[in-house]
Amino acid sequence: MRSIFYVLALTLIVASPSGEARVIPDPDQKPAPGNEARQTPLHLANYSPSVNYQLQCLGCHLTNGEGAPRHDIPMMKGFVGNFLKVEGGREFLIQVPGASLSALNNQQLAELLNWMLRDDGIAGGSAPKNFKPYTEQEVETNRGVMIKDLIGHRQNLIEQIRNLNIEIPASVIQ
């Protein structure tokens, strides 16, 4: 009976290091064939704005900017351009954490915002007709300025938009 115990204990001792080794990454592991090139960091990759949106924004804002109001992600579809009609709104679109803290460089973020604000894009005609596209320089100037009271600041912008007699859909979150 006792010998069974010893055999079992010995088996466990012998088996455990190799069991562990399987979950520790092998530092000498080589990439799979055909996958040897190092991955290009996003800020150096020349992806289109729509691909950058998919990689950096879609996870929260969903494909067409529908958002997920149940999870506090506001709907941007057909609305986001209204922020450009009120004071501070233009900077807000750069400074909102999802945009300012993204892995995109300033040029890419400017292009992404311009792409979102197109009439046939997420903004869906909500941007002012005389909208001047964002530039790399403008993103650089505003990006690092942190919004102190994000919720209050956003509420204030929404209130200014409401004062222009623009309807605020519930999914935009107030």
Ligand code: HEC
């Ligand atoms: C982790 C989730 C998340 C990701 C990823 C994200 N956002 Fe957002 N975004 C939010 C939330 C939540 C808000 C509402 C304001 C806030 O609380 O930050 C918001 C608000 C915005 C707004 C202002 C619209 C409004 O109604 O407040 C813009 C513009 C925006 N995001 C752009 C982007 C862009 C561009 C990206 C990708 C580069 C991005 N976001 C990635 C969660 C996210």
